[in-house]
Amino acid sequence: MGGAVASVAGRGQTIEQVDFALVGHQESWKAVADVLAVLRGPKHAPLPDDEIKDILPWIPPRAVCHVEVRSVVNAKTGGAKARGLYIDSFIPPDRLEAAYVRENLARVRGAAACAIKAGAKIASLGGFSSILIEGNFDQLPERHNTVFTTGNTLTVGFIVQGVKKMCALEDRNIGRATLLIVGATGDVGSGCARCLAPIVKRVLLSARNLERLRRLAAELEADGVQVEVATDLRQFSVEADIVICAASLASSSLLLGRVAPHAIVCDAGYPKNLSPSAEMPGARIFYGGLGQITGGLSFAPDFHGILNRHPFPDVVHGCLLEGMALALEGRFEPFSQGRGFITQERVEEIVAVATKHGIYLAPLYNADGPVEDKIDCQTEWVEGMSGEAKAPLGAML
Numbered sequence: 001m002g003g004a005v006a007s008v009a010g011r012g013q014t015i016e017q018v019d020f021a022l023v024g025h026q027e028s029w030k031a032v033a034d035v036l037a038v039l040r041g042p043k044h045a046p047l048p049d050d051e052i053k054d055i056l057p058w059i060p061p062r063a064v065c066h067v068e069v070r071s072v073v074n075a076k077t078g079g080a081k082a083r084g085l086y087i088d089s090f091i092p093p094d095r096l097e098a099a100y101v102r103e104n105l106a107r108v109r110g111a112a113a114c115a116i117k118a119g120a121k122i123a124s125l126g127g128f129s130s131i132l133i134e135g136n137f138d139q140l141p142e143r144h145n146t147v148f149t150t151g152n153t154l155t156v157g158f159i160v161q162g163v164k165k166m167c168a169l170e171d172r173n174i175g176r177a178t179l180l181i182v183g184a185t186g187d188v189g190s191g192c193a194r195c196l197a198p199i200v201k202r203v204l205l206s207a208r209n210l211e212r213l214r215r216l217a218a219e220l221e222a223d224g225v226q227v228e229v230a231t232d233l234r235q236f237s238v239e240a241d242i243v244i245c246a247a248s249l250a251s252s253s254l255l256l257g258r259v260a261p262h263a264i265v266c267d268a269g270y271p272k273n274l275s276p277s278a279e280m281p282g283a284r285i286f287y288g289g290l291g292q293i294t295g296g297l298s299f300a301p302d303f304h305g306i307l308n309r310h311p312f313p314d315v316v317h318g319c320l321l322e323g324m325a326l327a328l329e330g331r332f333e334p335f336s337q338g339r340g341f342i343t344q345e346r347v348e349e350i351v352a353v354a355t356k357h358g359i360y361l362a363p364l365y366n367a368d369g370p371v372e373d374k375i376d377c378q379t380e381w382v383e384g385m386s387g388e389a390k391a392p393l394g395a396m397l
């Protein structure tokens, strides 16, 4: 197995400076095949799909490429650069269920050990890596000088910005909206609830554990928010016109059922929450939690479009961007840890760090492509995010 897929270190490249490490795993078998094809190099024929499925569970976590991220050049940033590694935990895309928790935790621990060994100053945990670890930071190996962040605070920032931007694009009054959050008690879901509940009319919270839902509802109600909770989406008394899907589903299986016909739906799951068979012809669906690096992003070997499979350049998940933004800022601290501690203040703080370095909300898109076909407000939006100009579409956070 060791000879089949080379790691970055195995290619004889020297790792001189590792400011950050990004720990991730692939969402689909196609993505896994593409990663393995680059690692094997152009001289080797791509592995057949059935062979990939057979060997992936035997590939240990390893660094697969160098990553360099650059700030926008201005007086505040001085054109900062940070260097790091992408480490794939190689969790098979069809093994995210609870039955594989021990195996996957071992993989994330292995990936974390790679980050520590490489001397990364900060490591961001992407996708299920953070779900497995966020309640179990004590399960990480002896950390030496590496700090870990789930990256969930910046993710929440981009989800909230995306929802507000979509409301503006669709000319919807967010103050009159009923917001449904699926996976509401999770780290991402509860952070979104704290940021958006104060500005919508009513909040509907859904997850499987009713006790945790009631605790979150009580917290929001104490601030005067109208809240309903339900473990079954059909139990809510009203339809939602904005939906955030942030449940930790092992596969894209969510059927929303009863939401307003023209609901704005943000799918922030990794893997995506919404089932491909969900029929919502009038809904405005977009993928949430994504940011775009405008200063520059490079991979060696070149994994552009393979590690970040989006229809726009240099778009990366918020969870990974948080570590990169903190590295550019020289703030090597475990910004997001644990579950349920994300507040609006912390979101504003990390969004300000990202914005300073030219990392903004990514253009909105879904399975059918870009969704910003009505008005192109990206330039205005970016100016608004910089804090140097008043946001044209209303306050972001």
Ligand SMILES: NC(=O)c1ccc[n+]([C@@H]2O[C@H](COP(=O)([O-])OP(=O)(O)OC[C@H]3O[C@@H](n4cnc5c(N)ncnc54)[C@H](OP(=O)(O)O)[C@@H]3O)[C@@H](O)[C@H]2O)c1
Pocket (backbone or CB within 6 Å): 127, 128, 130, 131, 134, 151, 152, 155, 182, 183, 184, 185, 186, 187, 188, 189, 206, 207, 208, 209, 210, 212, 246, 247, 248, 249, 268, 269, 270, 271, 288, 289, 290, 317, 318, 319, 320, 339
């Ligand atoms: N876009 C990005 O950059 C980004 C970044 C970070 C995370 N994410 C994704 O966001 C999602 C949430 O992450 P997280 O860190 O918040 O996870 P988390 O803290 O584990 O929370 C998961 C939430 O989903 C609920 N849930 C789990 N299974 C469910 C089911 N079958 N039906 C309904 N609710 C269910 C959980 O509550 P119960 O257990 O009570 O059901 C909980 O409320 C994941 O898909 C993750 O990969 C995306």
